[in-house]
Amino acid sequence: MSDDRRIQVAVCGPGDATQAEETAAERTGQLLAKRGCVLICGGLGGVMAAACRGAKTGGGTTIGILPGSDHTAANPWVDHAICTGFGQARNAVVAATAEAVIAVGGGFGTLSEIALALRLRRPVIVLGGWSATLDTSEGREMIALLGGNMEHVTSPDEAVEAALRAIQPK
Amino acid sequence: MSDDRRIQVAVCGPGDATQAEETAAERTGQLLAKRGCVLICGGLGGVMAAACRGAKTGGGTTIGILPGSDHTAANPWVDHAICTGFGQARNAVVAATAEAVIAVGGGFGTLSEIALALRLRRPVIVLGGWSATLDTSEGREMIALLGGNMEHVTSPDEAVEAALRAIQPK
Amino acid sequence: MSDDRRIQVAVCGPGDATQAEETAAERTGQLLAKRGCVLICGGLGGVMAAACRGAKTGGGTTIGILPGSDHTAANPWVDHAICTGFGQARNAVVAATAEAVIAVGGGFGTLSEIALALRLRRPVIVLGGWSATLDTSEGREMIALLGGNMEHVTSPDEAVEAALRAIQPK
């Protein structure tokens, strides 16, 4: 890795997001940039665009891993558009490329990114969305049984701290 | 599609499975074969091998969608080995190739297959495993909100009936 | 692999094919079926549909590895439709799934399948199409230098014999 290499953290969430989810994603992206991280995301709208917008406001670098082969599908805050052409399977690339994943909001694509990241032993921080489902006693027990590294948080600040703390020991 | 084309149903679950999970998977595979379905799976051991073994006992056809490029990695009950070379992203191919997914047992790979199938609007039948996590009031609410077609069952017989019923309306 | 497991041979070629290419592909598919091979292809029209049609006439089994996620995109002679959702990258799955590749006709997708198959050390038989380009002294020298197993033939009968001969030593 080059000297210009920085920690890569993904912000995952639906393209069709609520205002609250977009606000949380934007703040998360901005904080990641300020902490020197490169933002990884799926490159499209909603949570992905909000996170990129935040990262650019924070002076950071953004990478959008697109489902298709057309660079222009990237949102206006993507610096580097990676065209996979793999449709939903690009979620596996997002999960693998990130050193930690912050999941903001619901959506089945987001759940697949959570699962694929845990499968690859990447730490996952959940802010809202799937928290209601996965942060039950049954969910916690199952994740623990499988050795997953998952943390539930309630703010973007906590999410970024948790992500960086989880990456550190590596 | 040719006249020899039959309904394709996936049985998903971990390669490292419990005896109870393997027993359930084998019975599910056998029942699918008897109902004239082609068994789709990830092609390796544990739940995947048990489901294939059951399907062959039931006189059926089995397709294993492998993570690697080596045909010989397929379990001994796979008729047609599809070599993707895509690692965990082959889970997206399993989900897309199935007209319905029956998830037997835990594992993060299985959770990703559930999520990817729901994302593609394939019906998902959960038998044990992730049921404890997803069949809570929080889980049911989230899945419903996102328009997912998911059913929880307690036996292989119910699983196969539910899968075929869910495919029918198409 | 199960007792019902048979040798898998791919027939590759463009979806937009000439009459001569389709005739060659159909005859190749039929001969492969008669020799007990499972036909692997990209599942769409042109050379792919012709090869499947031939294989069904010959009493064989056909597998179509589709670029998208919709089973109904498969041509009418596909028995098992594998939905990758990977676009052109599904060519890598066709190449890896085949134990030998027969390339009929031109097209850049076909050239990528030739290259990916050679990369994976699968034997490649070229019938027309890219032969004019690759069967020059420069082309033969380059392929030999890289250790590729490529043979140029002039008829479907020769193609099938060459493919089966190349697989045998494994």
Add this chain to the structure above:
Amino acid sequence: MSDDRRIQVAVCGPGDATQAEETAAERTGQLLAKRGCVLICGGLGGVMAAACRGAKTGGGTTIGILPGSDHTAANPWVDHAICTGFGQARNAVVAATAEAVIAVGGGFGTLSEIALALRLRRPVIVLGGWSATLDTSEGREMIALLGGNMEHVTSPDEAVEAALRAIQPK
């Protein structure tokens, strides 16, 4: 796309390269950086490492699209490591992510990247390697027939000029 978005050009070639190939790749990477382009490559050694080294010397940014899921497999001059986990199918991501592809040296992986790029209508510049094979009258005729945008050059300076000229009209 953000204001920080720059043109993305891939340099493709084997991991096991000759000294002459590495020298050409390094010079090409350096020139691309000086022209303000982001270097895209497969992230490993040989031609890929040489191109990245050149780009960093030229003050540029480098993106390595890896076959596996391990960031540390990237060569020491990669700024952003994209972990696909897709093995050889990552070549399709390299081809799609690039706005133009410069192929330096031989290898079947490189040939697949040339073919996949042409399939996606990306311009391809060939410097050595496959030139001897594709720059024959038969090869030129076939590429032209299929509508491919391919140019053969004899120096890194010509390669970079040709790539930028080919992207411009878009």
